Amino acid sequence: MSSPMDQEKTAFHPGEIAVQERAHGSGPGWRRAVSRVFRDTMPDQHRAFFESQSVLFLGVLDRKGRVWATPAFGETGFVRSPDARTLRVNAVPALRHELAFDMDEGAKVGVLGLELHSRRRNRLNGEIVKTGADGFDIAVGQSFGNCPQYIQARVFDWTGGAAEPIEVERMNGLTGKVEALVERADTFFIASRVPELTDDPRDGVDVSHRGGRPGFLGVTGKSMLSFPDFNGNRFFNTLGNIEADGRVGLFVPDFETGEALFVTGQAVIDWSPERAGTFAGARRIVDVTPEEILHARNVFPARGRLLEAWPALETTGIWDEVRAIEP
Structure with missing residues (x-):
């Protein structure tokens, strides 16, 4: 150590x-x-990037300290950076009230800006320094970029989503509806946290992207969601938080229908080489035991069209292939 x-x-x-x-x-x-x-300020190119986005993916906590991944949407320009240490979001996270998110001043938050058509992404972790009914300001703790690996290139029609209210259904476990949405997903977002939230910028909330072939996220056993950990940037921000704490939140969108799953639960890393070896491309397997699952319709106010899958995913597996070789 x-x-x-x-x-x-x-x-x-x-x-x-x-x-x-x-x-x-x-x-x-x-x-x-x-x-x-890792910086304590955003470089100018990151500030401009965030300001050009129509969606941010957030890692936030609820009043119980559980962590959730959720998006926030707005017209281009809904995100502003008045200075290199501040990101101003003029929108509220999806399901803020239904899930009782802690958006008070001092609350920790993770941010991912992801431009799917170009595969650009930048991240920051920090804390809320100003909050209101229509938005909030984030003070930067750590700001850093990520590589384009495993991102499925998509374009979005922001007029294609139905202008209808979000419909939320709390699910009783991993039902058929949950499993169907999970196993057609080629992208999801995972939020995580450390055990103790301190003034140290390393001790906060994080949100990151995961991509794979449809079926790389799967329902395993009777009560778990599982996914492979492929080779990445070797920072292990998400896995490090899981190692230290285990509380995670998943946001699993269906870009074609606008529906999504919101999951919070406990994650563990399975380091078994035998299990990882059955899943092509995997270095480890992460298992999530859900504590609460919500299915939401009309949550994504756009419709996405796949342009190109990440090429290296041709050599990676899905859970149906693992099941086919299990005794």
């Missing part, structure tokens, strides 16, 4: 460091080098 001195000099908390060392044996020198990617 890394020493406290190593932790002080890097952008990573102990959970992330533990996963990095177990997964690829990284040491203090590697962490110090890659920590330069």
Whole structure:
């Protein structure tokens, strides 16, 4: 394990460091080098990128401390950056009131800007410093970019969504409706958190993207959602939070219908090489036991058309292929 001195000099908390060392044996020198990617301000290109978006994906907490992934939508320009340390969001997260999100000043939040047609994405983690009925301001804790891996390129028709109110149904477990939406998804978003939320910018809430062939997210056993962890940037922000805490939230959209699943629960990392070996491309498997599941219609006010799947996904698996070889 890394020493406290190593932790002080890097952008990573102990959970992330533990996963990095177990997964690829990284040491203090590697962490110090890659920590330069993480800033406490947004570079100008990130500020312009966020301001050009019509949707942000957020990691937020509810009043029970559970974590959720959820989008916020608006006309282009609904996100502003008045300075390099502030992101102003003139919208509220989807299902803010139904899920009793903590949007008070001081609440931690994770942000992902994702431009699907270009596969550009940038992230930041921080805290809410101003809040109101129509939006909130975020102070940057960590700002960093991500590579385009596993992103399915899509274009959106923002006039194609029905202008209808969101319809929410609380699900009683992993029903057939849940399973059908899960196993046709090629994209989902996962939010995670650390056990103790402190003033340290490493101790917060994070949200990230996951992509794969339809069926890479699956219902396994009677009560779990599972997905593979493919090779990535080796930061292990999500897996590090799972190692340290385990509370996660999933947002699983259907871009063609505008419906989505919202899930909160507990995640664990299965490091078994035998299990990962049955799933093409997987390095580890993550299992999520849901605590609460909501199905929402009309939540995504646009319709997406797939332009191109991420090419490397041709060599990765899906759960139906795993089931076909199980004894």
